[in-house]
Amino acid sequence: MNQPATIRWQPAMAGRAGPLYRAIAAALAEDIANGTLPPGTRLPTHRDLAWDLKVTVGTITRAYQEAERQGLIGGEVGRGTFVRDPRRLVDATVEAGGLLEPATGLIDLSVNATALWPDAAALAAATQAVAQRPDLTALMSYQTPLGHPRLRAAIADWLADTAGLHVTGDQVLLAAGGQGAMQVALAAVTRPGDTLLVEQLTYPGMRTLALHLGLRLVPVPMDGEGLLPDAVEQAARTHGAHALYCMPTLQNPTTATLSLERRRALVSMARRIGLMLVEDDVYGFLKQPAVPTLASLGPDVTLYVSSLSKSLFPGLRTGYVIGPRPLFDRMATVLRATILTPAHLGTVVAAELIDSGEAGRIAQRRRALVAERQGLTRTLLRSLDLSASDPDVTHVWLPLPDNVRRDDLVRAALEHGVKITSAEAFGVGKAEVQNAVRICLLGVDHAGQLERGVSVLDGLIANPVASSATLV
Numbered sequence: 001m002n003q004p005a006t007i008r009w010q011p012a013m014a015g016r017a018g019p020l021y022r023a024i025a026a027a028l029a030e031d032i033a034n035g036t037l038p039p040g041t042r043l044p045t046h047r048d049l050a051w052d053l054k055v056t057v058g059t060i061t062r063a064y065q066e067a068e069r070q071g072l073i074g075g076e077v078g079r080g081t082f083v084r085d086p087r088r089l090v091d092a093t094v095e096a097g098g099l100l101e102p103a104t105g106l107i108d109l110s111v112n113a114t115a116l117w118p119d120a121a122a123l124a125a126a127t128q129a130v131a132q133r134p135d136l137t138a139l140m141s142y143q144t145p146l147g148h149p150r151l152r153a154a155i156a157d158w159l160a161d162t163a164g165l166h167v168t169g170d171q172v173l174l175a176a177g178g179q180g181a182m183q184v185a186l187a188a189v190t191r192p193g194d195t196l197l198v199e200q201l202t203y204p205g206m207r208t209l210a211l212h213l214g215l216r217l218v219p220v221p222m223d224g225e226g227l228l229p230d231a232v233e234q235a236a237r238t239h240g241a242h243a244l245y246c247m248p249t250l251q252n253p254t255t256a257t258l259s260l261e262r263r264r265a266l267v268s269m270a271r272r273i274g275l276m277l278v279e280d281d282v283y284g285f286l287k288q289p290a291v292p293t294l295a296s297l298g299p300d301v302t303l304y305v306s307s308l309s310k311s312l313f314p315g316l317r318t319g320y321v322i323g324p325r326p327l328f329d330r331m332a333t334v335l336r337a338t339i340l341t342p343a344h345l346g347t348v349v350a351a352e353l354i355d356s357g358e359a360g361r362i363a364q365r366r367r368a369l370v371a372e373r374q375g376l377t378r379t380l381l382r383s384l385d386l387s388a389s390d391p392d393v394t395h396v397w398l399p400l401p402d403n404v405r406r407d408d409l410v411r412a413a414l415e416h417g418v419k420i421t422s423a424e425a426f427g428v429g430k431a432e433v434q435n436a437v438r439i440c441l442l443g444v445d446h447a448g449q450l451e452r453g454v455s456v457l458d459g460l461i462a463n464p465v466a467s468s469a470t471l472v
Helices: 020-033 046-053 057-069 117-131 149-162 177-189 204-213 229-239 260-273 325-338 344-356 358-380 406-415 447-462 464-468
Strands: 073-076 080-083 173-176 195-199 216-220 243-246 276-280 302-307 318-322 395-399 436-440
Touching: 020 057, 046 057, 057 073, 073 406, 117 344, 117 358, 149 173, 149 318, 149 344, 149 358, 173 177, 173 325, 177 204, 177 243, 177 276, 177 302, 177 318, 177 325, 195 229, 204 216, 216 229, 229 260, 260 276, 318 344, 344 358, 358 395, 358 447, 406 436, 406 447, 447 464
Parallel strands: 195 216, 195 243, 243 276, 276 302
Antiparallel strands: 073 080, 173 318, 302 318, 395 436
16 A cells, blocks of 8 residues: 655644644644645654744644544554545534534544543532532642542542442542552652563553653563463563552453452562552442452552542542552652642542442442443444453453454544544553454443444444545
């Protein structure tokens, strides 16, 4: 297949107000509309355009992201960024529940978010209750880096209910979301230049964080059940690693859940060789009854990190870390140096939801919505093998037939107005990556959007010859 030439495009910037990245995106939209940039055009790289405009690469990245959000362009790792054909977008606008589908018609199944609209009333009630609290002003003052004791106690109650992890409030450290909790944990047990073991396919946010912390990632082989404890030990000894980051329950992206036997083997091995386990349990609330966490089995060798972003609301920015007492002060120091003190308003609202019992009801609704969306998706993809993808989580991990390449499918889907994620996005280093894609089910508000998006994917997989003809 011939590679399209890259155009030497420069936006007309004169007279444009507002942030620079938005001005560049607006110029891009105009040139697409007037035919200067026809469908299929490969745009300059971020670095080349930044050089031509004498701006930072980050500015160009934000501009391209804004244009992609509007459905104007699409990128592919290793090939570049291309102008999309607006005629191939799904142009029907559906109104349901008072919410409109984006005007571009782009059905974004790439973000592992959760539909928040069913719980809007619960959030409003909790926020109003917080606003009427007599101690609200005191709660909004500076607190210790650990967080307010009442809020930490609420998180401890939540963990007992959803994860079967029994701790006291004074063992909980509050952080700025799950990413912040991961940073606190890793900064407490690693130093720049250290090796961090991760699953063969891992959460992309960990790759970004490792780069920021100066850590070298080493992937550990997995099978259908998840991590192989013997492979973890071998990698730790070979590379001199002292920490492992993993998602034992409903792993992202593979959806694998480690058995109790493997969890015990992992804890035993960690104690034997001096390995610290960083357990990310952000999807654990979906697996009921809860599987015993690594932190329950090995509290002395586990740093437990999670957040309320998937179970309640991402905007609460409420993450938390629980770990061995010898590391507690070190983690508190990291918190003090990075965020000084948690964002109290979000955690106060979270505590109100938990203490009132509403958080538990929201979690139940999330599980029901997952079951509904999984059932719909599996019905539409019934000709494909989804047996290895756990139906209890917010996404589907879809291994593809031999005659369908993951990157071709991602590109063709985007040309048809559907955005999904290639397995390549989760790969580490030069490790072999499975021919698979991730399809997120709750990032769109309404089932009709999901049905249309999955139907497009099903058609492209069933007819790969025709789908490849749409590729630029």
